[in-house]
Each structure stands twice: as C-alpha cells, then as structure tokens.
Amino acid sequence: xxxxxxxxxxxxxxxxxxxxxxxxxxxxxxxxxxxxxxxxxxxxxxxxxxxxxxxxxxxxxxxxxxxxxxxxxxxxxxxxxxxxxxxxxxxxxxxxxxxxxxxxxxxxxxxxxxxxxxxxxxxxxxxxxxxxxxxxxxxxxxxxxxxxxxxxxxxxxxxxxxxxxxxxxxxxxxxxxxxxxxxxxxxxxxxxxxxxxxxxxxxxxxxxxxxxxxxxxxxxxxxxxxxxxxxxx
Ligand code: GLN
Numbered sequence: 418x419x420x421x422x423x424x425x426x427x428x429x430x431x432x433x434x435x436x437x438x439x440x441x442x443x444x445x446x447x448x449x450x451x452x453x454x455x456x457x458x459x460x461x462x463x464x465x466x467x468x469x470x471x472x473x474x475x476x477x478x479x480x481x482x483x484x485x486x487x488x489x490x491x492x493x494x495x496x497x498x499x500x501x502x503x504x505x506x507x508x509x510x511x512x513x514x515x516x517x518x519x520x521x522x523x524x525x526x527x528x529x530x531x532x533x534x535x536x537x538x539x540x541x542x543x544x545x546x547x548x549x550x551x552x553x554x555x556x557x558x559x560x561x562x563x564x565x566x567x568x569x570x571x572x573x574x575x576x577x578x579x580x581x582x583x584x585x586x587x588x589x590x591x592x593x594x595x596x597x598x599x600x601x602x603x604x605x606x607x608x609x610x611x612x613x614x615x616x617x618x619x620x621x622x623x624x625x626x627x628x629x630x631x632x633x634x635x636x637x638x639x640x641x642x643x644x645x646x647x648x649x650x
Contacts, residue, residue: 420465460630476542
C-alpha cells in the first residue's frame with residue numbers, strides 16, 4: 418500500500434497495556450480499542466502510516482521501545498521528567514491526574530492526610546507507583562503493593578489486602594462505571610498529568626509525523642468527536 422506521497426506505507430509497532438479503559442482495552446472480539454488507539458489510528462491515517470498494536474505490561478513498554486521491539490508507546494503514559502531521559506514524547510494529547518480510591522465501605526480515608534500507616538495498591542511502573550514511593554519515603558504510607566494491571570490492584574482492595582489505590586482518575590472512573598459496588602473515589606485529584614505518545618529518543622521523523630497528525634486531527638474536529646465517543650467498557 419502507498420501513501421499520499423506515493424511511498425510504501427511504513428508500519429509502526431505500537432506497545433500498549435490494554436487493560437486501561439477508556440484509553441485502551443481489549444473488546445469482546447479480542448481487538449485493542451480505546452481513545453489512545455482511536456487517536457493514534459486517526460493520526461496514522463492522516464500521516465500515511467500503518468500501526469500494529471502489541472499488548473504488554475506497562476512496566477516493560479519503555480524497555481521495549483529502547484530495544485526496538487516497538488516503535489511507539491500509546492498507553493496513557495504520563496509525560497514526566499524522568500521518562501523524558503529515556504524516550505521522546507509527543508505534544509500532550511490529554512490531561513488526567515492521580516486520585517485515591519478505597520473499598521466502597523471505607524469511611525476512614527478521605528484524603529492523603531488519612532494515609533498514615535496504610536497499605537497502597539498501585540500499578541507497577543505507573544505514576545501512581547511513583548507517588549506511592551514518594552509517600553512512603555516521606556514516612557506516610559507503610560507499604561506498597563504493586564501489580565501489573567489496575568484491575569489486580571482493585572482486586573487487592575476488594576479482598577482487604579490494601580487500604581487504598583492510587584491510580585489515574587479517568588481510568589478508576591471507568592472501572593467503577595463497569596463495577597459500581599466495589600470501590601469509590603475519595604478526595605480531590607492529587608495532581609494533574611499530561612499523556613503523550615512516546616518514541617525512541619532521537620526518532621524525530623516519527624515524532625514529527627505524530628505531532629503534525631495530532632494537530633491535524635484536532636483541527637479537523639475528529640479529536641473532539643473521539644473524546645465524546647469514548648468506548649464503553
Ligand atoms: N498515566 C500513568 C503513567 O503514565 C499510568 C499509565 C498506565 O498504567 N497505562 O504512569
């Protein structure tokens with residue numbers, strides 16, 4: 418297949434941890450769908466490249482990018498200074514932030530001020546994990562239990578193995594929408610974070626395509642359309 422410039426369309430391998438609704442989730446047919454996927458597909462269409470998704474653990478995404486197993490990370494990944502040392506990020510494409518969630522019947526924890534001596538469940542390698550480490554070093558929380566997937570952290574809350582989960586607010590909301598009687602969000606968001614697509618450091622050609630495509634998809638109104646049609650999980 419050739420693109421608008423008459424060149425053979427390149428295919429880029431996209432790493433994603435597809436248990437992170439509404440950004441990426443595997444549908445009933447086994448296909449990876451979600452806002453990140455829709456958005457990157459639209460960018461790919463605009464820029465004349467093809468994408469192939471590879472579902473893998475979040476903590477392995479940056480190493481996979483660095484070794485060349487994947488070309489792009491599209492996985493609700495927050496742009497952070499630490500990660501900027503390891504990968505190059507696109508322009509931010511959406512804003513999220515961390516929030517606390519507790520078992521549905523917990524009335525004790527309302528905010529970070531109530532986390533003294535508590536056990537926190539988080540996703541391995543996530544910004545929630547980093548926040549938990551910060552709170553542990555500060556002598557606030559007692560223990561961190563980390564899991565490859567958010568649903569496993571939620572499960573830990575459910576069985577009483579952890580008191581609280583720190584995770585991206587829209588994602589916790591999506592899990593709650595699917596299963597309303599297990600956990601609840603408490604307090605205000607802990608911060609504000611921006612997600613970016615990541616490419617290998619120095620891969621300016623691909624980064625340029627992603628950034629230009631993102632601009633075009635925003636300008637055309639397609640971005641807003643995708644946001645209003647988030648997948649139901
Ligand atoms: N936004 C969070 C981070 O970048 C979590 C991402 C994820 O688990 N997919 O660490």
